[in-house]
Amino acid sequence: MNPASESELAETVASATGPFAVIGGGTRRFGSMPDSERLSTRRLDGIRIYEPGALTLVASAGTPAEDVAALLAENGQRLAFEPMDYRAILGTAGTPTIGGIAATNSSGPRRIQAGACRDNMLGIRFVNGEGKILKNGGRVMKNVTGYDLVRLLAGSHGTLGILTEVAFKVLPMPESAASLAIRRLDSVSAVKSLSAALGSPFGVSGAAHLPGWKGEEASTIIRIEGFGESVKYRAGKLRDLLRGYGDIDVEFDQERVDATWRSIRDAERFSASVGDIWRISVKPSDAPGIVEKAAGLERADAMFDWGGGLVWMLVPEGTPLRDLLGDFSGHATLVRASPETSSRVRTFQPLPPAHAGIASALRRQFDPRGILNPGLMC
Amino acid sequence: MQMPSPRASVLARRRTIISRLQGVLPEGSVIHDEFELRAYECDALTMYGCPPLAVVLPGTTEEVAEVLKACGEEGVPVVPRGSGTSLSGGALPTADCVVLGVSRMNRVLETDYANRFIRVQTGRTNLSVTGAVENRGYFYAPDPSSQLACAIAGNIAMNSGGAHCLKYGVTTNNLLGAKIVLMNGEILELGGAHLDAGGLDFLGVVCGSEGQLGVVTEATLRILRKPEGARPILMGFEANEVAGACVSDIIRAGILPAAIEFMDRKCIRACESFVGAGYPDVEALLIIEVEGSPEEIDEQLALITRVAEKHRPSEIRESGSDEETQRIWAGRKAAFGAMGVINDYMCLDGTIPVSELPVVLKRIGELSNEFGLEVANVFHAGDGNLHPLILFDANDEDQLGKCEAMGAEILKLCVDVGGCLSGEHGIGVEKRDLMPFQYSADDIEAQIRIKDAFDPNWLLNPAKVFPLSATASRREA
Numbered sequence: 035m036n037p038a039s040e041s042e043l044a045e046t047v048a049s050a051t052g053p054f055a056v057i058g059g060g061t062r063r064f065g066s067m068p069d070s071e072r073l074s075t076r077r078l079d080g081i082r083i084y085e086p087g088a089l090t091l092v093a094s095a096g097t098p099a100e101d102v103a104a105l106l107a108e109n110g111q112r113l114a115f116e117p118m119d120y121r122a123i124l125g126t127a128g129t130p131t132i133g134g135i136a137a138t139n140s141s142g143p144r145r146i147q148a149g150a151c152r153d154n155m156l157g158i159r160f161v162n163g164e165g166k167i168l169k170n171g172g173r174v175m176k177n178v179t180g181y182d183l184v185r186l187l188a189g190s191h192g193t194l195g196i197l198t199e200v201a202f203k204v205l206p207m208p209e210s211a212a213s214l215a216i217r218r219l220d221s222v223s224a225v226k227s228l229s230a231a232l233g234s235p236f237g238v239s240g241a242a243h244l245p246g247w248k249g250e251e252a253s254t255i256i257r258i259e260g261f262g263e264s265v266k267y268r269a270g271k272l273r274d275l276l277r278g279y280g281d282i283d284v285e286f287d288q289e290r291v292d293a294t295w296r297s298i299r300d301a302e303r304f305s306a307s308v309g310d311i312w313r314i315s316v317k318p319s320d321a322p323g324i325v326e327k328a329a330g331l332e333r334a335d336a337m338f339d340w341g342g343g344l345v346w347m348l349v350p351e352g353t354p355l356r357d358l359l360g361d362f363s364g365h366a367t368l369v370r371a372s373p374e375t376s377s378r379v380r381t382f383q384p385l386p387p388a389h390a391g392i393a394s395a396l397r398r399q400f401d402p403r404g405i406l407n408p409g410l411m412c
Numbered sequence: 413m414q415m416p417s418p419r420a421s422v423l424a425r426r427r428t429i430i431s432r433l434q435g436v437l438p439e440g441s442v443i444h445d446e447f448e449l450r451a452y453e454c455d456a457l458t459m460y461g462c463p464p465l466a467v468v469l470p471g472t473t474e475e476v477a478e479v480l481k482a483c484g485e486e487g488v489p490v491v492p493r494g495s496g497t498s499l500s501g502g503a504l505p506t507a508d509c510v511v512l513g514v515s516r517m518n519r520v521l522e523t524d525y526a527n528r529f530i531r532v533q534t535g536r537t538n539l540s541v542t543g544a545v546e547n548r549g550y551f552y553a554p555d556p557s558s559q560l561a562c563a564i565a566g567n568i569a570m571n572s573g574g575a576h577c578l579k580y581g582v583t584t585n586n587l588l589g590a591k592i593v594l595m596n597g598e599i600l601e602l603g604g605a606h607l608d609a610g611g612l613d614f615l616g617v618v619c620g621s622e623g624q625l626g627v628v629t630e631a632t633l634r635i636l637r638k639p640e641g642a643r644p645i646l647m648g649f650e651a652n653e654v655a656g657a658c659v660s661d662i663i664r665a666g667i668l669p670a671a672i673e674f675m676d677r678k679c680i681r682a683c684e685s686f687v688g689a690g691y692p693d694v695e696a697l698l699i700i701e702v703e704g705s706p707e708e709i710d711e712q713l714a715l716i717t718r719v720a721e722k723h724r725p726s727e728i729r730e731s732g733s734d735e736e737t738q739r740i741w742a743g744r745k746a747a748f749g750a751m752g753v754i755n756d757y758m759c760l761d762g763t764i765p766v767s768e769l770p771v772v773l774k775r776i777g778e779l780s781n782e783f784g785l786e787v788a789n790v791f792h793a794g795d796g797n798l799h800p801l802i803l804f805d806a807n808d809e810d811q812l813g814k815c816e817a818m819g820a821e822i823l824k825l826c827v828d829v830g831g832c833l834s835g836e837h838g839i840g841v842e843k844r845d846l847m848p849f850q851y852s853a854d855d856i857e858a859q860i861r862i863k864d865a866f867d868p869n870w871l872l873n874p875a876k877v878f879p880l881s882a883t884a885s886r887r888e889a
Binding site (some may be wrong): 089166176181186188193229233263318340343382392398400 | 525526527528549550570571573577578581582584585594598600604605606607608609610611612613614615616617619620621637638639640660661663664666667668704705707708711712763764765766767792794795796797830831832833834835836837838839843847850851852854855856858859861862863864865866877878
C-alpha cells in the first residue's frame with residue numbers, strides 16, 4: 035500500500051483487517067519483519083516549511099533525506115545529527131526518507147555533540163493504530179506543552195504510530211572541518227585518548243577508533259568543526275593535549291575529512307564483509323572490554339564511534355553475541371543478519387520484565403489491534 | 413481555576429493513612445501538623461494554595477517505593493515535589509493528597525569524568541550539580557533562572573530549559589538515565605551511562621511528564637567541559653521589532669551563540685535598580701553570549717557586530733571583564749525577582765518561531781492597551797521562548813481576572829503563529845484549560861493514554877496538565 039496523503043493513510047489503517055509492515059524508503063529495515071502487507075509512506079513527499087532564520091524545517095515523512103540535505107546546504111545549514119545511510123551495510127536499494135530516519139532515531143558520529151535524531155526533532159504528525167491522525171510538539175525549539183510523544187515516537191520503529199510529518203531543528207553548516215589521526219593505538223588507549231579529547235573544551239564533533247584490519251594500521255580519529263581560524267587553533271590545542279598518545283596527523287582538506295566521517299557514519303568498513311553486524315550502545319570506557327569478549331571469534335571485527343559509546347561489531351553468522359557479552363550497561367541491536375540468524379537471535383535487546391510490561395501497555399494504547407509492525411521491538 | 417473536590421473517603425481515613433506512612437518511614441519523615449503543612453500549600457505559583465493531607469520526606473528510593481505502594485493501596489493521590497519552584501502550579505496539592513518531597517535525597521552518587529556524567533539523587537539543586545564538578549572544569553548545562561533553588565526532580569518533571577539552551581539543549585537533551593518509582597512501588601532503571609536507551613524511549617516521555625508517570629529519585633546527567641571562556645555583548649535598540657529582526661539575521665549568518673536574551677525597557681529599568689547590572693537605558697536590549705578562546709570570541713563578536721550594525725543599534729558594548737560578565741548575567745537571572753519588587757505580575761511562558769518575534773511583540777503591546785495592564789518582556793530570544801510579565805494588583809479581584817484573560821490571549825497568539833503554550837515552565841494547573849488551543853481532543857487523549865499505561869489508577873499528580881473534564885472519568889473511577 036502506498037497512500038498518497040496523510041488522510042488516505044489514516045483511512046487505510048482505520049479500515050485494515052490485517053497487520054502492516056510499515057516502511058519509508060525501505061533502506062533501513064533490520065530485524066525480522068512479519069510477512070505482512072507493506073505500508074509505505076514514500077508518497078508523502080514534500081518539504082512543508084523551511085525557515086533558515088528560525089533554524090527549523092518541516093517535511094512529510096516520505097521526503098527523501100537527500101532532498102532535505104540539498105535544500106539545507108543551499109542555505110548553509112544541515113541536520114546536525116548526521117543521519118546514517120544504511121544502504122552500504124544492508125545492501126538495500128531505495129531512498130532513505132525523513133520518516134525512516136526519525137522512526138529509527140538514526141544518528142551518526144556527531145551525536146556526541148549535536149544530540150541524537152530524537153534531540154533534533156521538534157514535532158511530529160502521525161497516524162496511530164486506530165487510524166487517527168495525531169500531532170505532538172510543534173516547530174519551536176522549546177516545548178513542554180503536555181507529554182513528549184516526539185521523543186517516544188522517535189526510534190519506535192513504527193510500532194506506536196506511522197509518522198507522516200516531522201519538524202526538525204537544523205543548524206548552520208560550519209565554515210571548515212579538520213580531522214586529527216593517531217596511529218597504532220590499541221583500543222584501551224584509543225578510548226582513553228578520545229575521552230581526553232571529549233573532556234576538553236575544544237568542541238570535538240567526532241571521536242572514532244578503527245582498529246587495525248586487513249593490513250591497515252589502527253587509526254584513532256577526532257573531528258573538529260567551525261570557523262577557519264578557530265578550527266586551526268583547536269587542532270593545535272588538541273594536538274598538544276594528546277601528544278602523549280603518539281604522532282598526530284591533521285587533515286584540513288574538507289573533502290577528505292567529509293569522506294572519512296561518511297565512511298565511519300555508514301560503517302562502510304563492514305559493507306563488503308560476510309557476517310552479522312551488531313550496533314552496541316555502551317558506557318564508553320566499557321567498550322574495549324565488550325569487544326574483547328568476542329576476541330576469540332574468527333573473522334570478527336569491530337569499530338568504535340562516539341568516543342567508545344557506540345561499538346559496531348561484525349561477527350560470524352549466527353553468533354549469539356548477547357550471550358557472549360553477558361550483563362553490561364547498554365544495549366545491543368542486531369542490525370544485519372541472515373534470515374536464519376534472525377529467526378533465532380532477537381534484533382532488539384530484550385527488556386527487563388517491568389519495562390516490557392510498560393512497553394506492551396503503551397503499544398496496546400497506541401495500537402489496540404496490534405497491526406503496526408507486530409513482532410518488531412519485542 | 414478549579415481543583416477536584418477532595419475524596420471524602422480519603423479525608424475520613426486521615427489518621428489511618430498517616431500512621432501507615434509513619435509505619436514505613438523513619439521518624440520525622442511524615443509531616444501532618446496543620447501549621448507545618450502550610451509550608452507546602454503552594455509552589456511558586458503563589459496565587460493558588462491548599463494544605464495537603466500530609467507531607468512525606470523519604471530519604472531513599474526504597475522509602476519512596478514504600479510510600480507509593482501504601483498510597484496506591486489506600487487510594488490516596490500523591491503530588492511529587494522538588495523544591496517547590498514551579499511557576500505553573502505543578503506541585504499544588506489537594507486536601508486529600510500526600511505531598512512527596514524529594515528534598516532530603518540530595519546526594520551525589522557517582523561522578524565519572526572519563527565518561528562525562530554525574531549520577532545524583534533528584535532532590536539536589538540544579539546549581540549544586542555544577543557545583544559538584546566545577547573544580548574539574550565541568551558543568552551541567554541546563555540553567556533555569558531558579559537554578560539556585562530548583563531541584564533536578566522538578567527540572568526533569570518540567571523538562572526545564574534556561575538561558576543557554578540555544579546551544580546546549582534543555583533537560584531532556586542532557587538526561588542520560590533515571591531511576592523511577594511507579595505508583596505500584598515498582599522501581600525501574602531507564603537509560604544509564606550509555607547514550608540512547610534501548611527499546612521505546614521511556615526516559616524521553618518521563619522527562620516533561622510533570623510527575624504524572626512516576627517519581628524520579630535518581631538521575632544520570634551529562635556533564636560538559638566548560639568552554640575556555642565566554643563573553644556577552646550588549647546591544648540596545650530603539651524598537652522591539654528591530655531587535656527581533658536582528659536575532660533572526662544573526663542566526664542566519666551561521667553563528668550559534670550560547671545565549672541570546674531579550675529585555676524591554678520596563679524590565680531593563682527594574683533589573684538596573686535591583687542589581688545594578690550596567691544595562692543601557694534603551695527600548696530593547698539583547699544580551700548575546702559567545703564562547704571559546706579569547707581569539708575565537710573576538711572573531712564571533714566581530715561577525716555578530718557586523719550583522720547587528722545593519723539594524724542600527726543605539727548602543728553596542730562588549731563585556732570588558734569576568735566581573736562585568738557576572739553582573740550582566742546576575743541582572744538577567746534576577747529579572748523576575750526585580751519585577752516582583754515593583755509590582756505583582758503573572759509570568760507567561762509561550763514559545764514562538766523566532767521569525768514571528770516582531771509580529772508577536774507588536775500584538776502583545778496592543779493587548780496591553782486593550783486590557784489596560786502593563787506588560788514587561790524578558791525572554792530567550794534565540795529559541796523564541798517568551799516570558800511576558802503582566803503587571804497587576806493581586807489584591808484587586810477584577811485585575812486578577814483581567815490578567816488571566818490577557819495571559820490566555822497571549823498564549824493563544826503564540827499557538828496561532830505556530831508556537832506552543834509552554835516553553836519551559838510546564839502546564840501544571842495554570843495552562844491546563846488552554847491545552848485544547850494547541851491540541852485536538854484526540855491529541856490530548858493520546859497523551860492521557862500514556863498515563864493510563866504508567867499509572868492506571870490515576871493517583872500521581874492527577875489534576876494537572878490536562879483539562880479536568882478530559883480526565884474526570886479516570887480520576888473518579
